[in-house]
Amino acid sequence: MHNMIIMGPPGAGKGTQSERIVSHYHVPHISTGDMFREAIAKQTELGKLAESYIKSGALVPDEVTIGLVKERLSQDDCKNGYLLDGFPRTIAQAEALKKLTKEIKREVDCVINLNCDYGALTERISGRRVCPKCGASYHLVTKKPKVENVCDSCGSTLVQRPDDTVEALKTRLDAYENKTKPLIDFYKKEGLLKEVDGLQSIEDVFLDICNALEGK
Numbered sequence: 001m002h003n004m005i006i007m008g009p010p011g012a013g014k015g016t017q018s019e020r021i022v023s024h025y026h027v028p029h030i031s032t033g034d035m036f037r038e039a040i041a042k043q044t045e046l047g048k049l050a051e052s053y054i055k056s057g058a059l060v061p062d063e064v065t066i067g068l069v070k071e072r073l074s075q076d077d078c079k080n081g082y083l084l085d086g087f088p089r090t091i092a093q094a095e096a097l098k099k100l101t102k103e104i105k106r107e108v109d110c111v112i113n114l115n116c117d118y119g120a121l122t123e124r125i126s127g128r129r130v131c132p133k134c135g136a137s138y139h140l141v142t143k144k145p146k147v148e149n150v151c152d153s154c155g156s157t158l159v160q161r162p163d164d165t166v167e168a169l170k171t172r173l174d175a176y177e178n179k180t181k182p183l184i185d186f187y188k189k190e191g192l193l194k195e196v197d198g199l200q201s202i203e204d205v206f207l208d209i210c211n212a213l214e215g216k
């Protein structure tokens with residue numbers, strides 16, 4: 001079974017690798033960040049609530065995020081596996097996930113931790129451009145679109161994410177250090193953690209992830 005989590009600091013390449021993992025293993029990609037951004041674009045109640053937290057780089061409150069994932073993971077398409085990206089991000093979220101997945105018999109069996117140093121993260125985040133329409137992600141240097149500033153998949157003009165500013169990034173990195181990093185030990189103790197060097201090329205990171213998932 002592929003009940004997976006991909007973890008790592010902001011800009012480590014979680015979204016980039018998730019795209020490849022889900023098309024290789026045919027499981028749904030559950031990114032809480034993407035779910036919040038969609039809700040913000042549609043200005044739903046959830047979107048209105050999450051917007052100010054996300055813009056500043058702070059974490060959305062646990063009860064909101066946990067509720068969202070609970071609903072999503074219980075859906076039918078997760079019965080043969082799933083990939084969580086950006087969740088859990090706090091010990092409280094990890095505990096809630098453990099309880100929930102036990103109840104619905106969809107327990108996590110592998111946690112990929114993408115390692116990346118802060119210099120590289122800053123470069124990746126400042127060069128990132130995203131498609132506001134389909135969510136595709138690019139980079140000015142390492143993953144250029146075919147036509148400058150235009151999405152390969154849908155032709156929309158690319159934009160920067162509102163939380164990819166120097167200020168918000170500082171808050172995101174602090175949140176990572178203080179709240180998310182302790183999850184590395186949490187999953188080590190559970191015997192689920194697989195470390196992957198996220199500083200390699202996009203292709204090499206993916207190869208290492210596949211090897212880790214297949215227990216090589």
Ligand code: AP5
Pocket residue numbers: 008009010011012013014015016017032033034036053054055057058059060061065085086087088089093124125127128129137138139140142143163172198199200201202203205
């Ligand atoms: P989220 O959307 O999850 O953002 P994040 O964790 O900050 O991570 P990013 O999406 O910025 O980076 P990534 O690791 O996906 O990197 P990517 O592949 O794009 O969360 C956003 C916000 O939502 C949070 O701050 C919080 O407010 C809220 N939120 C979400 N989940 C929450 C939760 N559980 N609890 C509470 N709040 C929550 O890559 C980055 C760039 O690098 C791209 O340009 C890419 O092309 C490039 N790149 C990728 N890999 C490589 C490589 N190997 N070599 C060179 N370049 C590369």
Ligand code: MG
Pocket residue numbers: 014015016033
């Ligand atoms: Mg992402």
Ligand code: ZN
Pocket residue numbers: 131132133134135136151152153154155156
């Ligand atoms: Zn697009």
